[in-house]
Amino acid sequence: MDSDDDYNSGMSSQEDGFEEELQESGDDSMGEDFEDDEPDMGFGQDKDIMKPRKKAYEVDYRIYRPEEIIEQQDKQIEEVSAILGQPSEASAILLRYLRWNKERLVESYMDRPEAVLEKAGLGPDGGRAPRIEPVPGFTCTICFEDEPGAQTYGMKCGHRYCVDCYRQYLAQKIQGEGEAARIQCPKDGCSRILDSKSVDLLATANLKDRYETLLTRTYVDDLNNLKWCPAPNCEYAIECGVKRQELNKIVPTVTCHCTHRFCFGCTLMDHQPTPCSLVKMWMKKCEDDSETANWISANTKECPKCGSTIEKNGGCNHMTCRKCKHEFCWICMGLWSEHGTSWYNCNRFEEKSGLDGRDQQAKSRRSLERYLHYYNRFANHEQSAKLDKDLYNKTEKKMISLQTSSGLSWIEVQFLQTASQALQQCRQTLKWTYAFAYYLARNNLTEIFEVNQKDLEMAVEGLSEMFEKQTAELSGLKVDIMDKTAYCLQRRVILLEDTAVNLKTGEQTPCGLN
Amino acid sequence: MTKRITKEFADLQTEPPEDMKVDLITENDLFKWVVTINGPKDTPYAGGLFLVHVILPNEYPFKPPVINWKTKIYHPNVTNDGKGTMCLGFLRDGEWKPSSRMAAALEYVRQLMIEPVPDDAVDPAIAEEYKNNRKQFFKTAKQWTTTYAKP
Ligand SMILES: [Zn+2]
Ligand SMILES: [Zn+2]
Ligand SMILES: [Zn+2]
Ligand SMILES: [Zn+2]
Ligand SMILES: [Zn+2]
Numbered sequence A: 001m002d003s004d005d006d007y008n009s010g011m012s013s014q015e016d017g018f019e020e021e022l023q024e025s026g027d028d029s030m031g032e033d034f035e036d037d038e039p040d041m042g043f044g045q046d047k048d049i050m051k052p053r054k055k056a057y058e059v060d061y062r063i064y065r066p067e068e069i070i071e072q073q074d075k076q077i078e079e080v081s082a083i084l085g086q087p088s089e090a091s092a093i094l095l096r097y098l099r100w101n102k103e104r105l106v107e108s109y110m111d112r113p114e115a116v117l118e119k120a121g122l123g124p125d126g127g128r129a130p131r132i133e134p135v136p137g138f139t140c141t142i143c144f145e146d147e148p149g150a151q152t153y154g155m156k157c158g159h160r161y162c163v164d165c166y167r168q169y170l171a172q173k174i175q176g177e178g179e180a181a182r183i184q185c186p187k188d189g190c191s192r193i194l195d196s197k198s199v200d201l202l203a204t205a206n207l208k209d210r211y212e213t214l215l216t217r218t219y220v221d222d223l224n225n226l227k228w229c230p231a232p233n234c235e236y237a238i239e240c241g242v243k244r245q246e247l248n249k250i251v252p253t254v255t256c257h258c259t260h261r262f263c264f265g266c267t268l269m270d271h272q273p274t275p276c277s278l279v280k281m282w283m284k285k286c287e288d289d290s291e292t293a294n295w296i297s298a299n300t301k302e303c304p305k306c307g308s309t310i311e312k313n314g315g316c317n318h319m320t321c322r323k324c325k326h327e328f329c330w331i332c333m334g335l336w337s338e339h340g341t342s343w344y345n346c347n348r349f350e351e352k353s354g355l356d357g358r359d360q361q362a363k364s365r366r367s368l369e370r371y372l373h374y375y376n377r378f379a380n381h382e383q384s385a386k387l388d389k390d391l392y393n394k395t396e397k398k399m400i401s402l403q404t405s406s407g408l409s410w411i412e413v414q415f416l417q418t419a420s421q422a423l424q425q426c427r428q429t430l431k432w433t434y435a436f437a438y439y440l441a442r443n444n445l446t447e448i449f450e451v452n453q454k455d456l457e458m459a460v461e462g463l464s465e466m467f468e469k470q471t472a473e474l475s476g477l478k479v480d481i482m483d484k485t486a487y488c489l490q491r492r493v494i495l496l497e498d499t500a501v502n503l504k505t506g507e508q509t510p511c512g513l514n
Numbered sequence B: 001m002t003k004r005i006t007k008e009f010a011d012l013q014t015e016p017p018e019d020m021k022v023d024l025i026t027e028n029d030l031f032k033w034v035v036t037i038n039g040p041k042d043t044p045y046a047g048g049l050f051l052v053h054v055i056l057p058n059e060y061p062f063k064p065p066v067i068n069w070k071t072k073i074y075h076p077n078v079t080n081d082g083k084g085t086m087c088l089g090f091l092r093d094g095e096w097k098p099s100s101r102m103a104a105a106l107e108y109v110r111q112l113m114i115e116p117v118p119d120d121a122v123d124p125a126i127a128e129e130y131k132n133n134r135k136q137f138f139k140t141a142k143q144w145t146t147t148y149a150k151p
Helices: A019-024 A045-050 A066-084 A088-097 A102-111 A113-120 A163-176 A196-202 A205-222 A276-288 A290-297 A360-406 A410-438 A444-467 A471-505 B002-014 B102-114 B124-132 B134-148
Strands: A061-064 A151-154 A160-162 A226-228 A237-240 A253-255 A261-263 A300-302 A309-311 A318-320 A327-329 B020-024 B032-038 B049-055 B066-069
Touching (some): A061 A066, A066 A088, A066 A102, A066 A205, A088 A102, A088 A113, A088 A196, A088 A205, A102 A113, A151 A163, A151 A196, A160 A163, A163 A205, A196 A205, A205 A226, A276 A360, A360 A410, A360 A444, A360 A471, A410 A444, B002 B020, B002 B102, B020 B102, B032 B102, B049 B102, B124 B134
Antiparallel strands (some): A061 A237, A151 A160, A253 A261, A300 A309, A318 A327, B049 B066
């Protein structure tokens, strides 16, 4: 039974032919190469030089097409069928019963075959191969029709019904209830599971398709290391070995072939560097406090100097009042001139010292202020990401016209798209750093985190500002924008790497994680 | 499925389940039944007369019958929302089999009057009371029976 060892072998480590996909499925296809090997423990120095080491915030994963998922299932079914000497339709039922744990199945089957068959819904076995046929003197006990010569069907349990009833039953289960893996014999009290061969014999092509789709869905749902990409209409499934109990130590983020980037742990959109459980807590908090925080998401604010209304129409947070030319930061409303220097502390919440600890009211106001500080920045980056994108979409249109009038090639304007994508990704990360920071205690590591956060934020705002320039100026800024793009991405990697390492080693444990 | 439903209905006329009488709500609609239940003895429902509507869905018997208590009843498995829905055990979609019979469904309803299933309750407060304060449960259920289930 040598094949025991490679249980789920179809989905374990790397297989030939997938290297290409692995390359594409890398972190973001914007400069960082995805590294699919386990961290090297001292050997293979050459390789370390050849390939960049996998980042602490990256995880191994693989992307499968639906056909590959079906192949994977079939392969395992055939293997089990060969080992147990059971037909493949029965082997499939056995495997599903034990959630595709091939090793356990073979072991317990060898021990007590009848008991396993019975529990899986494959007993008792009348022995006769099921087929559709008329039975003399037959009355169907579902519809009570007794027309002579009517076609009937029954599985090996011997419970026979007219074909019409059987078909209606299948349609009700598959189409009506979305059931496939656990459809039982129509007889009350009989737990024989309907096998794929019976479905083949009875169902229409449409119904069969639906049945197969549901089975594949069950397969992915049954396995902890497989998940469907949550993007609408995406058919890919992702395999990742990160376990549930590891989710406080790592944020397993994957990018599907469809470009959707999401967390394998909770299937929400990319929320690095914040662990899943904090994301859940944070979102719950935001929901509970949504009214308090509502005013923040407003698109207009008043100039802190002259009071005239200022509308935000790009992602950049460096605001200049049209009227009085006052320059300020949209987030903290402070002077912008203080932001570009070491004075910059827009991202940090200043804990006021000397606060009277006995004053409950002051305390709770302080804790609300603290929350709003982080929520404000969280929400702002989310909004800015949207505005950046709108701006890019407008710019893109302009670039197309510029391209046709000035003869610039498409390749020459590609840097804008790259910059826009980088901006989106960095803002997504920045956004979540504020949820993360909310749960951090004041200490050295938090300070380092805030420095990283500040660096990324300044880089992003710089790039974002370039984006707001007139279309005509943009081509002249090409080199600057490309440099700034690379710098932003680099800052993002540094922040993610630092945070991931500290989370993994347990150096930095946010409140609420245990 | 007319043949089946006709047969089931006829069988229930000649051999009705204990304490029950089955009729059609309107004469020519085989899919809507009204069941009159005499509260089983030794239960807080004894002495009461309960009306239950049984609606057979168009997909019957591939989908289970729908049970609605028209008479208010103090019971952990019956919703107290004016609909009086009772949907548990093999009355649920996934559990019901097309070969299951109305006679068995009605017998199950009667069994639930004798022995509620608090672990599958729709009214957690009543279930709690049934489990921990049976005396109080009996008292209230009896009160409801005299108030709402007058024969
Ligand atoms: Zn039939
Ligand atoms: Zn059977
Ligand atoms: Zn996808
Ligand atoms: Zn997550
Ligand atoms: Zn102003």
